[in-house]
Amino acid sequence: MSETATINKETRGFQSEVKQLLHLMINSLYSNKEIFLRELISNASDASDKLRFQALSNPDLYQGDVDLGVRLSFDETTSTLTVSDNGIGMSRDDVIEHLGTIAKSGTAEFFSKLSAEQSKDSQLIGQFGVGFYSAFIVAKAVTVRTRSALSSSSGVQWHSLGEGEYTIEDVNKKSRGTDIILHMREEGKEFLNEWRLREVIGKYSDHIGIPVFVMTKVKDEKGKETEETKWEQINKAKALWTRNKSDLKAEEYQEFYKHVSHDFADPLIWSHNRVEGKNDYISLLYIPAKAPWDMMNRDRKSGLKLYVQRVFIMDDADQLLPSYLRFVRGLVDSNDLPLNVSREILQDNKVTQSLRSACTKRVLSMLENLAKSNTEKYQIFWKEFGLVMKEGPAEDFANKEKISGLLRFTSTQVDSSDQTVSLSAYIERMKEDQEKIYYLTADSYAAAKNSPHLEQFYAKGIEVILMVDRIDEWLMNYLTEFNGKKFQSITKAGLDLSKFEDKEKEEKQKETEEEFRSVIDRTKEYLGDRVKEVRTTFKLLTTPAVVVTDDFEMGTQMAKLLEASGQDVPKVKYIFEINPKNELVKRMADEADEEVFGRWVEVLFGQAMLTERGSVEDPSQFLSAINKLLAEVE
Template sequence: MGKKTTHKFKAEVSQLLDILVHSLYTNKEIFLRELVSNASDALEKVRFKSTSEGSEDTVTPEIRISANEEAGTVTITDTGVGMTREELMRNIGTIAHSGTAELTRMAKEGKESLDSLIGRFGVGFYSVYMVADEVTVTTRSIEEDAKPVKWISDGKNDYKLQELEEDVARGTTIEVKLTEEMKSRFANEAALKNIIKKHSNFINFPIYVGEEKVNTVTALWREPKFQIKDEQYAEFYKFLTYDSEDPFDTLHTSVDAPVQFNALMFIPKTDEDPFGMGRENRGLDLYVRRVLIEKQNKDLLPEYLGFVKGVVDTEDLPLNISRETLQDNVLIRKISSTLVKQVLGHLEKMAKDNAERYDEFWHSHGTIFKAGYMDFLNKDKFSSLVRFNSSAKDDAKGLTSFTDYISRAKEGQKEIYYAYGPSREALGLSPYLEVFRRKGIEVLYLYEPIDEFVMDAVRDVDGFTLVSAEHADMAKLDQFESLEKEEKPEALSDDQQTTLDKLMARIKETLGDAVTEVKSSKRLSNSPVCLANPDGNVTSSMDKIMRVVSKDTSIPQKVLEINPDHALVRNMITIFEKDENDPFIDQAANQLYESALLLEGYLTDPHALVGRVQDLLTKSSGWYVKSGE
C-alpha cells in the first residue's frame, strides 16, 4: 500500500463546500446527474483517444451504479480514462483552477442561485457533498504504468491521497457515503433508476443500476436522419409525450450556426389541451450534451407554437445553467429564433405541397397558432399560414387563406372583408352582410374573439386592406353589380322622403339616449334596421370584447340604420303620414331597436320584446280574420 498523504483545501474551497452543504438548494438528486456526466466525459475521452490514435480499446465502455442500503452508500463506476495522482489533485483538489474566491463571494451574497453556480465554475463534483458525509474516489489512468490512486474527503477541511499497489481496473469508482438524512432517499436502486431516467436517460453510454440497463431509449435526435425509420420516430414521440397516437408530423433538424444544436420536434394529431392548460403543459425539453437541463423549457418556442413537442440538445451551453439564467441567455434566444423560422418554414411547405393536410393541421392547432398575431418579426409568414372560414365555402369546416381570397377578389377590389359572428348560420343572416351577399363579394367569417386581434395586427396583405364588413365603404361597394336584378319598390317621392326624415326624428325621440342617431342605410336589403358603432372604427364584436375586459355590462349607444326600401318601413311611412301620433310608430320603433339588440347579443331582458310581439300578433291575427270575413 502506498503512502497516504493529507492535503488541506484552500480556505475559499472550504467556504464554498460549507455553503453548498448548508444551502437551501432543494434539488439534491442532481448530484447523481453530475457524477454520471463526469463519467460520460471520461468515456468520451477514451473514444476520442482511440479514434485519434487509430487504436482499438478492448475495455467495454459503461457506467455502473449500485446502492448498499445497509451501509448507506451509492457507488458510481466508469471504464473511462481515469486520473493520475496529479490529475486527481488538479481536478478535485482545487475547483476549476481559478475563480473560486469570486464563486464563494457570489454564493455568499446570494446574487445567483446555486444551481447556476455549480457547473459554471466546474464544481459539479462537489454537489455530492449535499448528500454525503464522505466520498472515496478510486481511479486508474489510461496512461501506461499509471498507478491507481485513492482520494478520500469529508468535504470539510482536507482530503487524503494514497497510491495503491493492488491491481485496479482502468477508470474511476466513486463511493458516496450518504448522510443519515439522505440514506432513505438515495440508498436504494429504485430511486437511482428514476433519477437516471429523468436526468441522464440519453447519455451515449450504457448506464446500469444493479444489473439492469436503465437508459434504453436512444437519443434519436443525434442520429443521422436518413437512418431513422418512421416507426422509430413514432416510438420516441410516444415515449416523450405519453400520447397513444403516432405524431401528425415530425421535424428533425441539425444546425451549426449561429448556434450548434440538434432538435427533434413533433406536431401531435390533436390538441391535447381541452381544458386550457396549455400555458403550463408546453415547451421543448432542453438538453446539453444529452443531459437534461430543463423539462418543457418555455423560452425555446413562443406560446403560439406551444403545440410542438420535442427536444433540443446543444453543445454550447454550460451543463448546469439555472432556469433564471436561461431566460436571459443570448444562445437560447438565438436557438429560439432559428427554431421559430424552421417550424414556420415547415408549415409553409406543408401548406404549399398538401393543402388538405395543412387544413387537417389547422383544425387541430389553428386556435393556438392564431396567438402568433403578436409575433411582428414573422408577420408575413404568420399571415400566409393563418386560415378562416369564408362565405365562398360550402360549410363551416372549409378553410381559406388571404392569398386564396385575393385570387377570387373582384376586379377593382382592394379590400379583404371580414365579419365576426357566433356561427356560420348567424353570419348568413347578418344585416351587415346583405350587401355582400347581393353583390357576391366574399367575406371571411370569424368565430373566435382572437380572430379580431389577428385582423387588427395583420392590417394588409399584398396591397389588400383588411376591412370589417361592418365598416365597409358603401361607395366602393357601389361599383360592383348585383348578382341578380334587385326588385326594389318605387323610389320615395319628395313628400315621402320628407315624411321618412320626420319618422326617423320621431324614432330617435322615442328611443332617446339609447341610440346616438337614426339614419337611412344603403347596406340593407332584407332587414328593416341594423345597429352600427357611431365611431366607425371599433367593430361591434371588438366592442363586446373590450366591455367584457372592463366588466361593463351596460348596453352601448349605437347608430340605428333604417332600410327605406323595406316593406315595414314603407308601411310606417304611410301610417305616419296619416297620424303622427299613431301608437304603432312607437311600438314598432322599440320593437325594431330591441330586435337589433337581440341580434347583436346585447339584449339581456327580453320580456318587453316578447310582450310586444305577442300584442302585435294578436292585433295582426284579428286584422287577418276581419279581412277574411
C-alpha cells in the same frame, strides 16, 4: 438487494380520477399492452437525464456510479418483472405527488374528455402524461421502491393493487434510483421472457440515450444455458437526434416522439436539423396529431426539452418558443450555452434568443410546407391547433405575415363551417375593383351565415370571410392587413360599396334618402340616447333594419369577449340603420299615431339588437310592443 420496511407506513386513497383512469387503462388499452414497457423505460431515462443535470453542480450525487442505465429482470417463479434505474429517484413527497395524482389535473374536463368516446381513450390518456399507470394493463399489483439522490432519507416503498388505494412506507434502500416491480397477471406473463423483452425494447426503446440491459443466462461452451446470469445491453444507447438523418427510419422518429411527449399517437410531422455556424445546435421538432386537453391554457409550458452538449438541462423550456407554438414537442441540443445554465440566464441569453427565433421560423416553415403539400393533413392540424395559432399575430410581430398566411377561416364562398379558406385564396378570388378583405365576426357559423349584413354581399357576389371563434374579434385588433390588402368589418358604419353600384341606382337612393328624412328624425326622437345615430341604409334586401358601430367603436363580439372575462365594458352605442324598401318599414313610415309609430320602432330596433347581440336591453318593453301591434291586427 435486501430491503426491509421500517417505519411511517400509511394507506392512502387515490384521487377519484386515478380510479377511473386505472379502469380505462385495463379495459381500453389491453389490445396494445406492450406499451407499458415503453412508458416505464422512458420514465427511467428521464430520471437519468435529471440526475445528470443535478450532478453538474453536485458531482457527489453520482455516489461513485456514473454509468446510468435501465435494467430489466424477471422471475417466472414469482411472476414478477422488475424495471430498475439508478437515476434521480423520488422522495416520499415526490411519490405521493406523482403516483397518487394524475397530471395534477383534478378537473371535470379531464374525464369529460376521457369518457367521450371509448375508441379514443388510448390517445386521450397519452395527452395527460400518465404513462406509469399503463403498468396495470399487465400487472395485478405494482410495487415501487425508490430513493432520491437529493434526499438523505433511506428510501420509500409504494404499493397498489390498482383499485381504490395504495400504501406508502419507509424502507431501507442503499442506492439511489427506482425499482418498479410488476406482479404480473396471467395474461401479462408473456413478458416474463427474455426474447419477448428484447423484441419490445428493440421496437420502442432503441433510441433511448442510456443503455437498457436485460438479465440473461450465461451459456456454456456447448451453447447450453447455465444458472449463471449477466446483464446484456439491448439498445444502441445513442441519442437519436445526434445520428444522421439518412440513418434513421420514420418509425424511429415516431417512437422517439412518443418517448419525449408520452403521447400514444404518432406525430403529424417532424423536422430534424443540425445547424453549424454562428450557433451550433441540433433541433428535433414535432407537430402532434392531437391537442392536449389544456391546450388553451396560456400558462401551459412549451413541450421542448433543452440539452446542452448532450446533457439534459430542463423540460418545458418555454424560452425556446413563443406561447402560440406551445403545442410543439421535441428538443434542442446546443453547444453554445453553459452547462450550468439556469432559467434566469436562459431568459436573457443572446444564444437563447437566437435559438428561439430559429425554432419559431423552423416550425412556421414546417407548417407552410404542410399547407402546400398536404391540404388534408394541414386541416387535421388546423382543427386541433387553429385557435392557438390565432394568438400568433398579436404575440409575434416579426412573423405576423407568415402566421397570417397559415390562418384558416370559413367564408360565404364555401357551404360549410369547416375553416378551410386561407387569406391568400380569398385575395385570389377578389373582384377586380375590390381593395379590401371583408369579414364578419359572429357567435356561431349559423349566426354569421344568416346575418343580414351579408345581404348586399350575396347580391353583388362579393366573398366575405366568416369569423366564428371567440378569439377572432381580438385577433382582428392585430391583423389589420395581409399582402397589402386592408381588412374591413362589414358591421362597421364606414363600409362603402358604392364603387359596385351603377350611377343611376345611386341617384335614386339619394332621392329616397331625402324623402325618408322625416321618418329618420321621428325614429331618432323616439330612441333618444339609446342609439348614437339613426340613418337610412340600402345595403339590406329583405331585412327591415340593422345596427352597426362606428369604425373606432368597440365591436359587439369584443364587448362580449371582455364581459365574459369579467371586465367592465363601456356600453356600445349603436347606429340604427333602416331599410326604406322594406314593407314593415313602409308601414311604420305611414303611421301617423306617434304611440303606434313608437311600437314599430321598438320592434324593429329590438329585432336588430337580437340579430347583433342575441339579446335586447329590456325584453318586457320589446315584447309589449309586439303584443300590442299583434292585438291591432284585424
